[in-house]
C-alpha cells in the first residue's frame with residue numbers, strides 16, 4: 001500500500017472513535033519495531049520524523065526505509081509525518097521528499113524557541129496549508145505553546161505557561177484550514193514531564209474537552225504523551241543509568257482525550273526509554289559482547305513491545321483493514337472542491 005495521507009487515517013479514526021499513536025523514528029530498527037507492532041496488533045500507523053531525525057538520517061535514508069516498510073507490510077496503512085516543522089520551507093521540503101503529512105509549528109518562531117504571535121502563526125500555517133493541500137498532504141498546526149524541549153525544538157517553558165485558549169483555537173482553525181490541531185494542555189516534551197503523578201492542576205483535560213466542544217470536527221493532537229512508565233525507568237537505572245524520578249501522561253488520561261476528539265497521540269520518550277534500557281542491560285550482563293546486533297535486536301524488541309501496547313491502549317489495534325487508501329491526488333481534488341464550495 002502506498003503511504004496515505006494523515007487526514008484519511010484520522011478521519012477513519014474519528015469514525016471508529018479511536019486514537020492513533022504517532023511514533024518518532026531516526027533509524028531502521030525503530031521503523032522495524034513500529035511495523036512489527038502494527039502487524040501484530042493489526043494497526044494503521046503514523047511514523048513521524050523531526051527535523052533532527054531528518055538531519056540524522058540524511059532524509060533520503062529515512063524516506064527509502066519507509067518505502068521498504070510499505071513493500072514489506074503492504075496490508076498496513078502508513079503515514080509519514082513531519083514532526084514540528086519550524087518554517088514553511090521545512091514543511092515544503094518534506095512534501096517534496098514524499099511525506100504525506102506535515103506539522104507546521106507556528107507557535108514558535110523559526111528558531112524553534114521563541115513564542116510567536118497569533119498573526120505570525122496564522123500566516124505561516126496558512127501558507128503551508130495552501131502548499132500541502134494542493135498536493136493532498138495533511139497539515140497539523142499548533143496553538144498555545146507546549147512545554148519542554150524535544151530534539152532542540154521547544155521554548156523550554158513549563159507546560160502550563162501558554163495553554164491553548166479555546167476561542168483562539170477556533171479562530172485559528174477557521175483562518176488556516178488545518179486538518180489537525182496540536183493543543184497545549186499541560187503536557188511537555190521529553191522524559192521529565194511531571195515531578196509527581198499529574199492531577200487536574202497540572203494536566204488540563206477540562207481544557208481539552210472545552211476545545212473539542214468548540215471544534216468537534218478538528219482532529220486534536222496530544223504531544224508529549226509518553227507515559228514514562230516506572231518499569232522502563234527502573235531498567236535503565238538498574239543497569240547503570242541515572243534517570244531522576246519522573247512521571248508522564250497516564251494512559252487513562254490519554255484514553256479520556258481519545259473520547260474527546262484526540263485522534264493523534266505523539267509518543268517518543270517511551271520508545272527511547274525502552275531502547276536504552278535494553279541496550280544497557282546487554283552491556284551490563286554481557287560486557288564481552290561487541291556485535292551491534294547483540295544489543296540492537298533486544299532494543300528493537302523492547303520498542304516493539306511498548307509500541308504494540310500503546311496501539312492496543314489507544315484503540316487503533318484491529319483497524320488495519322478498515323479502509324482502502326485514497327491517493328494523494330484524490331485528496332488534493334477534495335480540498336480544491338471544498339475551497340470552491
Ligand SMILES: [Zn+2]
Pocket residue numbers: 084146150189223224266
Ligand atoms: Zn511535539
